[in-house]
Amino acid sequence: MVPHAASLEPAITRIGTHLSQLSAGRAPTLFEGRWWSQGVINLAMKDPAFKVQLFRFIDVLPALASDQAVVKLAEEYFGASHGHVWGLHWGMKALAATSLGAAITGKSIRHQVEQMARTFIAGGSVADALPVLAGLWKEERAWSVDLLGEATISNLEADQYRDRCLAALSELAHEAARWPAVSRLEQDHLGVLPRVQLSLKISALTSRLDPIDPDGTYQAVAARLRPIVDLAAATACGLIFDMEQADSKDLLLDIFRRLFAEEPYRSFAHAGVAMQAYHRETERDIHDVIAWVERRGTPITIRLVKGAYWDSDTVRYRQAGWPVPLFVQKAETDANYEALIPLLLRHRDLIRPAFGTHNLRTLAVIEAVAESLTVPPEALEYQMIYGMAEPFQQAMAAYGRRVRLYTPVGRLLPGMAYLVRRLLENTSNESFLRKEYVESQSLHRLLAPPVPAASSPILSSRPADAFLNEPPRDFSRIASRTAMQAAIGKVCSQTGHSWDLPHRELRLTGARMESRNPAHSDEVVALVPSAAVPDVAAAAALAVSSAADWRSQLGTERSAIMRRAAALMRERRDELAAWEILEVGKPWRDADADVAEAIDFLEFYAGQMDRLASPLQLGDYPGERNHRVYAPRGVAAVIAPWNFPLAIPAGMVSAALVTGNTVLFKPSERSPLMGRLLTDILHEAGVPSGAVICLPGGPEIGRALAASPEISTIAFTGSQDVGLQLIAGAAAMPPGRSVVKRVIAEMGGKNAIIVDDTADLDEAIAGVVTSFTGYAGQKCSACSRAIVLESVYDQFLSRLHDAVMSLSIGDPLDPGTQVGPVIDARAKERIEAFIAMGQQEGRLLIRRSTEWPGHFVGPTVFADVSSHHRLAQEEIFGPVLAVMKAATVTAALEMANSTSYALTGGIYSRSPMNLALARERFDVGNLYVNRPITGALVGRQPFGGHRLSGVGAKAGGDEYLPQFMVARVISENTLRRGFEATD
Structure with a gap:
């Protein structure tokens, strides 16, 4: 809560009531009745199990190559009710039995999701989005473009993201220069504001945003950032660093400060960084950034948001056994956000405060604090997400305030990860928009101060004497x-x-x-x-x-x-x-x-x-x-x-x-x-x-x-x-x-990972690379075979090649090393003999060279390997991968089971049917689903195989x-x- 909050409550109520009146008469697009006539969003809010299935289906949709595959997966996720879910009223059962029916219904399902995506995504490319951006400018709303795309898993993809940013800046600056002047959007208390602002995802500028190696990560990121900043400075554009997962927070702040302290960029006045209020350390971080700005001598923007990764970050930290660095209750985050408002506004001589929120009370608190501190209206900015909270966008603009919309641009279906995040926000029990526009809560309740509950909603119910795994070191610290x-x-x-x-x-x-x-x-x-x-x-x-x-x-x-x-x-x-x-x-x-x-x-x-x-x-x-x-x-x-x-x-x-x-x-x-x-x-x-x-x-x-x-x-x-x-x-x-x-x-084992045509290839390729190169492939659980369905085989190989080429090979004393040496000369000689044999059996896709004086073997990948080849049958114990093609998941499982070993295996799939098939037929001691196949944990994944992989009970289990x-x-x-x- 803000200092002297009680004294501000009358002003908060007064301002909040006025803003509510200004926003009256329209609901956010997502909640309008014309959306999905069968009420699928309302159903998702009423039925948590259905909500999970819906969002998982939307997430997998971009991977599906045919309309028949769309229908098939819809049936897997929703069963007999899928026709009802998608609002298809023209005889789903009859049509689905024919190829024409599958085409029609598959296209219809894609159309439904694409329509929803268009609510939040301004266009498939910058060119497509320009009319939308021009329209926002005409309505006197600024914007910040976010370029959507796949996760970056290689240096080539990092270069491609850099090039997309450069192209976007050039195109946006050229077009925006022709727009009419809008003084409210182009001037603030510190001077001129750029018409163009680009939000940067720093993780997309490197294949490995890893806090274990801050210096190495900085060198990789900064090399791609500098040309972007150079162009932004030359074209008078603004740049904002998005904040991402919790373990990268300190690293991102360090990259931001190091880059903009470099002499060529010390005077760049339109840099900014997002700060997340759900972090317990955010107040400290803001103080540190403000002190740095004083030393730097040039203002920056701080975009204060509540945070979009709470669910995933909380799960990851709890999995690792680390203290969760986030507030565990929404009310705690809201209260912290309110407490940070005066901190930003009091330092408006050093920073440009930008407040990202769709919450009526939060908007009212910002205005009340600004009023109490006599902050001029032009000294602060409200940022909202394109396609969300349109009534509040209109209300703040009508209130005479500068509004900027965070505007994603990218192909609709590949933007599903972003779409799912937006849907989760809108439909969560804590969503303000849901409370107002779906549950119709009273204005009194909507404007009430956040009051955290006495107990945490995520405290473990585990018995006090239960075994807990020793947490790994958190090298982000x-x-x-x-x-x-x-x-x-x-x-x-x-x-x-x-x-x-x-x-x-x-x-x-x-x-x-x-x-x-x-x-x-x-x-x-x-x-x-x-x-x-x-x-x-x-x-x-x-x-x-x-x-x-x-x-x-x-x-x-x-x-x-x-x-x-x-x-x-x-x-x-x-x-x-x-x-x-x-x-x-x-x-x-x-x-x-x-x-x-x-x-x-x-x-x-x-x-x-x-x-x-x-x-x-x-x-x-x-x-x-x-x-x-x-x-x-x-x-x-x-x-x-x-x-x-x-x-x-x-x-x-x-x-x-x-x-x-x-x-x-x-x-x-x-x-x-x-x-x-x-x-x-x-x-x-x-x-x-x-x-x-x-x-x-x-x-x-x-x-x-x-x-x-x-x-x-x-x-x-x-x-x-x-x-x-x-x-x-x-x-x-x-x-x-x-x-x-x-x-x-x-x-030992001859372990395989199956990748089907519904897999998230970002995760699948990263998981295969981790599983076959971790500790230079010298784990009995390591992946030495990747069995990939033919429909995604070429795409998998292309991205795998680039990912392996991006690995850091070197002395393991260096924290940035991903692949170190093999154990000795004897092991190296044996592995190289397999590589020589592999060149006779398969197609050499990649062999990384090494120049180190020790026993190094570069990661090596062979494609088009047959299941009877020695390369696919014998344990190698080194960073060598055989990639094999399969027509179906059933055929892939037969290949996976064709060796004498039965230790570990994995499958990357988002098909419930294929996952059920793998659980039933994948003959291994430890089966891993949609995750790497190494790193078993005592008590949680007791480890051991059968057939010629071993005899005896699983290590780390009750029977050992x-x-x-x-x-x-x-x-x-x-x-x-x-x-x-x-x-």
Whole structure:
């Protein structure tokens, strides 16, 4: 609320009543009765489920190539009622059975949506929009053009957006120069106003607007922005930076300040930036911007809006486990907006205040505050959205105020994402326009001050003791970036050191292992003591002798130790991630995610053990008592991979330990230091030295462990060949052995993503690129096959090519690196052999070159690959993608299932029928729908496959721990001497 708000309420009521009278007699176009005669918008406001289906259908409509496809999808979304929904009164069922009927009804549906789009979109191009813009000018309304288009996923598309902006500025400036003068729109308290204003979406000027790398992002964006600003200055046009998702806010403000502080642009007087009132930090941000304007010496525009991304931002932040930086209630946002009004108006000597709102009370508050501060009418501007709140547009113009309309321009159907956002705003329960024009609320209620409710509408109902994933680092925060840089500096100063023996009770006799940086193969990261084969027997004997003490501890005590280990990892999180960056070449986010997942495993399995530690009563029958209890199996051998060098071993080792087993742990010879760091943390947390024994070494140590007679359980993650050898070896029963070894093995995948003709290609291409190049393709869950329906195949390949060409390849110490090295020379040689083979099997679409001194393999894509080719059948474990063409989703699923693996898979589709088909027939352990196929989270997406992808329960799931234990059932007769014991 504004300062001294109570004293302003009479003025707010007076002004609001007057504005209401000026706006009387007309409803916003969207709510007029002629729209959609069957009342589809009203139905959307009454039925939330229908609303979701309606907006999802509108969103997918641009992807549909034929009228038959439109009808088919309408039936999928709306069932038998789709004819009613679209107001088709000429015999839908009869017509839809014929190709003519499909054409007619498909065209009709498109027409309905296009009509709605025209409400909010001024034209398909600048040329088309010019009559609309000229008409607005004639009505004495200014405008700010927003160029709609697809999301930018490549540098080429970023260049195309820049060129569209340049062309739009030239065309608009040329035409607007011929228009008659309108003094109200061309002069304010600070001087001349340009006739042309362009709103810029900064994310469209780069393929990667990423706050993890502010400097790299700025260089990419500024290179495309400078010619736009140059032309705007030469043609006297204005430029406004739109504000976008919450995690990019600080980055966008930084780009704005850095660019317009550059000497050629310091005096550009018609730059502006939008600020969103639903951000909790907006007041601070405005103060910072105003202080910067004082130093710069040239005014800017601040467009204050309430914000358009609340729903999606809130979901994303809650998914990540981060504090939501937005107000959670609409009333809080309204109150904050009102509080910011005097801040802007009091600094009108430095800024041009522009208020974006369609809310009658907010309009009245602005006027009341301006009146109290004696602000001249020309010193402020009202901005509204083209096609929304026309009555208020007219009212403010009649009130003598300058009105500017945010006016989208672009092809109608590709503008659906924008249209859906507008529809969500108009039909939400909190929409002011809905309250006035649909619900007909009283003027008294419409002008009432915003009063936030006492409780938050998005507070979680999750139980207090429920497992929560460790949140990833929010690298949009400068503190997170600074902490990581400091940790990298610390570990870089410690590279090349020789580490001591990890166990006092055990002497390792192997040679010291050199751990090398895969990005700089001549750099030794660490020298780690290793085991020789004879050491395995001594280690096994130590594990056996330590077993009784460890298993005698209560399960809850072992759980507490795991939680202490998790706490130690949290304290050292950035340092552990920094070591991963150096030892295995993981980029920042991948390294941080691995540490977070390790913490998750420790916490999750601790919680699971708390549940399993108590005897479970089975049944409830008189005269007997039945309980299931668990006991450890004995000594577990954990043979871990290098690609998740902390998380996967932490999961396997902690599962074995928390269930009471002692552990012989062999980290990969490619990541011995990470294995050593994990062991040290477990010891420091309270695991006895003899209960977890670290045995770094080569494959011979793994074979010796598997053959050791003391081992009762083998937990393995790695290649299919080694996994099958372990399973075969465990089945052998030499004389004297009394235990059949249990093998838990995850053995990789040949994972596919299906892209159908209803997919959002922006999301699909980004998801495929992320899934096949993340950590240079060295994830067992990585995508190595993209199976694309033929109707979108060429378009997919073209945009995929440009997206892969735009990836940043380099040293993972650089926060902007997207693709780093592969693990070593052996891996590089193997991947390059597959690439050479692929040139015989498919069409080489792209192979990125690399010039780094380490073990780099550029992302490589082959097209037109057949499902029987080795490229489509064998696991490569590198950034190599085979793209395959399918006629139907059924055929695509057959291709996807044609390998011996069944680990992960994904589908990008907006067809309910195709999604149902994938859920039923896609034979994988983890199926991902409309999202990348890597990055499974403990507890939320328990991970593991079947067929030759592995045996055993899913890691990070409820069934994992019992594999390390023996279940025993104790049945007691409680009936004695004629009475039943109750104790």
